[in-house]
Amino acid sequence: MGAWIMAGVTFREAGRKKILWTAVLAGSAFLALFGTGMHFQLKDITRHSLPPFVRYQLEAAMLQVGFYAVDLLAVVMTILTSVDTLSGEMASGTIQAIATKPISRWQILLGKWMGFAGMVAAYVAAMFGGVTTVGYFIGGVLPHHTLSGALLVFLECLLVLTVTFVCGTRFSTLTNGVIVLGLHGLAFIGGWIEQIGAMTDSPRLVTVGVVSSLIMPTESIWRRASFEMQSSFTRSLQFSPFSNASAPSVAMLGYAVVYLLVALVVAIYLFQQRDL
Amino acid sequence: MSCRSGRLQQSRDAGEFTRLTPEEHLDQPGSLAIQTLALRKVFGTKVAVSNLSLTVRRGEVFGFLGPNGAGKSTSIKMLLGLVKPSSGQAFVLGVPSDDIDVRAKIGFLPEDFRFYTWLTASELLKLHGRLGGMPASLLRERVPALLDLVGLSAHREKRLRDFSKGMLQRIGLAQALIHEPELIFLDEPTSGLDPMGRRLVRDVIRVQRDRGATVFLNSHILSEIEITCDRVVFIKEGEVVASRDLRAFPDAEVGVVARARNLSTQTIAGLSQWSTSARLDGERLTLTTHSTSVLPDILRYLTASGSDIFEFTPQRLSLEDLFLKIMGEDRGL
Ligand SMILES: Nc1ncnc2c1ncn2[C@@H]1O[C@H](COP(=O)(O)OP(=O)(O)OP(=O)(O)O)[C@@H](O)[C@H]1O
Numbered sequence A: 001m002g003a004w005i006m007a008g009v010t011f012r013e014a015g016r017k018k019i020l021w022t023a024v025l026a027g028s029a030f031l032a033l034f035g036t037g038m039h040f041q042l043k044d045i046t047r048h049s050l051p052p053f054v055r056y057q058l059e060a061a062m063l064q065v066g067f068y069a070v071d072l073l074a075v076v077m078t079i080l081t082s083v084d085t086l087s088g089e090m091a092s093g094t095i096q097a098i099a100t101k102p103i104s105r106w107q108i109l110l111g112k113w114m115g116f117a118g119m120v121a122a123y124v125a126a127m128f129g130g131v132t133t134v135g136y137f138i139g140g141v142l143p144h145h146t147l148s149g150a151l152l153v154f155l156e157c158l159l160v161l162t163v164t165f166v167c168g169t170r171f172s173t174l175t176n177g178v179i180v181l182g183l184h185g186l187a188f189i190g191g192w193i194e195q196i197g198a199m200t201d202s203p204r205l206v207t208v209g210v211v212s213s214l215i216m217p218t219e220s221i222w223r224r225a226s227f228e229m230q231s232s233f234t235r236s237l238q239f240s241p242f243s244n245a246s247a248p249s250v251a252m253l254g255y256a257v258v259y260l261l262v263a264l265v266v267a268i269y270l271f272q273q274r275d276l
Numbered sequence B: 001m002s003c004r005s006g007r008l009q010q011s012r013d014a015g016e017f018t019r020l021t022p023e024e025h026l027d028q029p030g031s032l033a034i035q036t037l038a039l040r041k042v043f044g045t046k047v048a049v050s051n052l053s054l055t056v057r058r059g060e061v062f063g064f065l066g067p068n069g070a071g072k073s074t075s076i077k078m079l080l081g082l083v084k085p086s087s088g089q090a091f092v093l094g095v096p097s098d099d100i101d102v103r104a105k106i107g108f109l110p111e112d113f114r115f116y117t118w119l120t121a122s123e124l125l126k127l128h129g130r131l132g133g134m135p136a137s138l139l140r141e142r143v144p145a146l147l148d149l150v151g152l153s154a155h156r157e158k159r160l161r162d163f164s165k166g167m168l169q170r171i172g173l174a175q176a177l178i179h180e181p182e183l184i185f186l187d188e189p190t191s192g193l194d195p196m197g198r199r200l201v202r203d204v205i206r207v208q209r210d211r212g213a214t215v216f217l218n219s220h221i222l223s224e225i226e227i228t229c230d231r232v233v234f235i236k237e238g239e240v241v242a243s244r245d246l247r248a249f250p251d252a253e254v255g256v257v258a259r260a261r262n263l264s265t266q267t268i269a270g271l272s273q274w275s276t277s278a279r280l281d282g283e284r285l286t287l288t289t290h291s292t293s294v295l296p297d298i299l300r301y302l303t304a305s306g307s308d309i310f311e312f313t314p315q316r317l318s319l320e321d322l323f324l325k326i327m328g329e330d331r332g333l
């Protein structure tokens, strides 16, 4: 019960944060840009009278670019909205009036987590819906497995959210932001190293990439999402940055889910141990 | 051991004190609102509370006094489960202080009340009521009543970000009372309040006591403590150094402030047969005696020695004097 009240208040709070509306605004601006881009791309393609299947591939690649941008927006928005929820409330003392109510600490933390999860879900759904709609009506392309893609991006955001919560129980808002963005950046670079390693047949590079994915599995979830949403033909082309020379395995996804759950338990534990 | 008896001596000098004996801690646990045994909290190397043992009876308005940094807020936080004690035990309303359910019967006004600035006053109270487990139907009637009590009815739809410090303090007080708690912790409730607000806090405390609630009050405004509290303890460096029942007037020591003219130095010197100290400051004569029973003698002596008395007011040793005496004259911190 207490967790649900906290989830509700957190959801409402997120809705009143400038950062969320900035993200929504950025998202809308992006969709407009994306639609315009696709429109002109289509015009140029038609002028060059390319064969239909190449045309389709180009549009599909554009669509992947769109999803990639959405993924980035969603991750950054998740971090920026949730980064001070724990550290900020502990620093200001707001948490004292809550933690002395008859609800346990795990309920407070889980409630907040659920509140943000709800907000992120709404954002990811809206942005995925937007990109898919634009892609279909302007570009005439539909992604494969949009739902799995959206769910995977949502999972990626939850992972980022949970890591932000873990750090939020111990570090200041600023430190927390730097750590989580840093970890995501590490995963991002690692992902590219892995891709290059796979393309150049360099197993050591792949290992470096895999290790970075183990430290922070966000980028590999995105690559899996992207993999899911492409047609098998695009997958086999391996020419775009989104072609996923080495798509993360299902085991990697399992690892990400376990990672998330463990992180959530750790966050709860650290929060329970803390003096407020 | 020598340090302990020294402190006892100091306490005697300062007035009549009841020191808590270990036996007292053990009597009738059910009748106690708060009981702590050798409670201790260390932050890193900093000892915030060294060895706190105290009892608060149910229905008591209890004053918790001590200089800045004495560990008052930390003690309250341990009693509320916000801070984990390094060692020792704490019980509130008969159960260990880390119990979750007992908090439905406890109200708390933190030292520096802050809350989500985007909530309006009535939303804040509703949220706190719900977190406290109150049904919506009850809240519908309690929220306006509480807003009225703390004088914020006109601001019920105002957001907290537009509140002044005193208004925040008032809404914090309302939040602590919304669920009619049995035990209320108020950490410096009058800080930032105007004179009406201070009066309000006093009245609220009185109403809570009449209702049978226990109030644990932490304040530096000793004149208020003097009016509102039944009993006070003084803590220093996280340890109880003295305790005093304010409802029983000790006859032990009494100060007198008089306004008089034509007082000669010999007359003042002659006061020493009754008084422990006497000081003339313009027309203002301040003296202390060991007992109220000698006051008529002093008055007769003064008039007989030819001085004109315009005012002669016996005062018991103020809490502030007592505080300074107990804490020593050093500037604190
Ligand atoms: N979280 C913390 N970390 C480290 N030290 C702390 C912490 N909280 C309190 N302290 C230290 O513990 C001591 C007691 O602090 P506390 O806030 O309990 O004092 P207080 O009696 O309430 O003082 P005041 O009258 O100024 O409110 C202080 O020296 C303070 O610096």
Ligand SMILES: [Mg+2]
Pocket (backbone or CB within 6 Å): B072, B073, B074, B111, B187
């Ligand atoms: Mg304090």
